[in-house]
Amino acid sequence: MQKKRIAVIFGGKSSEHEVSRVSASYVISMIPEDKYEIVKIGITKKGRWFLFEGDTSLIADGSWENDPGNRTAFVSPAPSVSGIIVVNKDGSTEKLKLDVVFPVLHGKNGEDGTVQGLLQLSEIPYVGCGVLASSACMDKIVTNIMFEHAGIDQAKFTWIYSYDYEKDPEACISMIESQIPYPIFVKPANAGSSVGISKAHSREELVKAIEVASAEDNRLLFEECIVGKEVECAVLGNRDTFVSVPGEIAPAAEFYDYDAKYNNSASQLFIPARISEELTEKLRDTAAKAYRALNCEGLSRVDFFVTDDGRILLNEINTLPGFTSISMYPKLMASSGIPGSELIEKLIDLAFERADNNV
Ligand SMILES: Nc1ncnc2c1ncn2[C@@H]1O[C@H](COP(=O)(O)OP(=O)(O)O)[C@@H](O)[C@H]1O
Ligand SMILES: [Mg+2]
Structure with missing residues (x-):
């Protein structure tokens, strides 16, 4: 059987560029080389695309960018x-023809429907959510509105445009309060x-x-603070969904901020989460419902x-969650009977399945 050619895209113009490199190294290590020819495409933080033909070990720390063999390369629409x-x-x-793409990109310009749109135009099957689910899940305001419509419980919320705040801060503050x-x-x-x-305890x-939030976006979300455990489910599938056992994160910091996520190993994971069987079942059902409500694939x-x-209470959906050896998504799947290499193959199969169903 001829090998299929899979491209793994990593890096990206995103604040999660570094995480993506580590995720991609893991994903590449799990792709069976007897079935697939792997093409590695790196996107720099500035948004330059390169075909990287060097060793996979150079991806995680970013040194792939210095490889003299790198050639500019981009997906054609x-x-x-x-x-x-x-x-x-x-x-x-x-x-160079591709059979399938795995965009291992987190955050803006990769997990948000942009790269998915390009792949859609190119008619190359790709792993993960399509354009709509990717962009809807990236936008926390849109996600909350969709959850509300689907009748899924979540924290109380409201939102504003940052430029309305600049015009009339008093009015915005009183509305929020x-x-x-x-x-x-x-x-x-x-x-x-x-x-x-950030978590604000006072008007000041x-x-x-x-x-701080306005520096990132001109639409801002405000949420009631929920006191409770942070519990996550990994979901896999297109029309039929498989939901993993739930896992729990006990953050070392006051909340699960960037530092706690990636720099501070004191955050603890519990798999399965320390919740009752009844809550576990309800949680898994809600995860599947939310996945469908946002059109995830x-x-x-x-x-x-x-x-x-x-x-x-639902917090958010991550359409391309962290995919490193210590990340929750692969760990939850492994604990639910789907180890890393099997998971990657299933994800690739799902990409082909969706492409076949969409014609
Ligand atoms: N409404 C909330 N109540 C309590 N903690 C929250 C709330 N929203 C976010 N957090 C904390 O902040 C972290 C990051 O928020 P989240 O909305 O998940 O953003 P991100 O997309 O950056 O992961 C969460 O993991 C949680 O620790
Ligand atoms: Mg989060």
């Missing part, structure tokens, strides 16, 4: 190419990895938090809060 155009050093170009009690979580609609998120802190990690009095 033309279905007639259905692959990448590689620019040689002498300026000539080559086409009239709806949400302190402490208030302030989040840019589009960010990821806790960038720009709220003003600061708005400034392929994979997503669905994140909840579980309060001590047994309420389940």
Whole structure:
């Protein structure tokens, strides 16, 4: 059987560029080389695309960027190419057909429907959510509105445009305070990895938090602070979904901020989460419901809060969750009977399945 050619895209113009490199190294290590020829495409932080033919070990720390063999390469939107155009050093170009793409990109310009849109145009099957689910899940305001419509419980929320705040800060502050009690979580609609998120305990802190969040986006979300466990489910599938056992994160910091996520190993994981069987079942059902409500396909990690009095509140859906050897998504799947290499193969199969169903 001829090998299929899979491209793994990593890096990206995103605040989660570094995490993506580590995720991609893991994903590449799990792709069976007897079945697939792997093409590695790196995107720098500035947004330059390269075909990287060096050793996979150079991806995680970013040193791949210094490889003298790197050639500019980009996915063509033309279905007639259905692959990448590689620019040689002498300026000539080559086409390289791809059978499937795994965009291992987190955050903006990769997890948000942009790259998915390009792959859609190119008619190359790709792993993970499509354009709509990717962009809807990246935007915390849109996600909350969709959850509300689907009747899924979540923290009380409201939102504003940052330029309305600049025009009339007083009015915005009173509107927010009239709806949400302190402490208030302030989040840019589009960010990821806790960038720009703060917890405001007073009006003074709220003003600061708005400034911080405004640096990331011009739409800002305000949420009631939920006291409870952070519990996550890994979901896999297109029309039929498989939901993993739930896992719990006990953050070392006051909340699960960027530092706690990636720099501080003191955050603890519990798999399965320390919740009752009844809550576990309810949580898994809600995860599947939220996944469907947002039109997710392929994979997503669905994140909840579980309060001590047994309420389940949805926090967010990550359509391309962290995929490193210590990440929750692969760990939850492994604990549910789907180890890394099998998981990657299933994800690739789901990409083909969706492409077949969409014609
Ligand atoms: N409404 C909330 N109540 C309590 N904690 C929250 C709330 N929203 C966010 N957090 C904390 O902040 C972290 C990051 O927020 P989240 O919305 O998940 O953004 P990100 O997309 O950056 O992961 C969460 O993991 C949690 O620890
Ligand atoms: Mg989160």
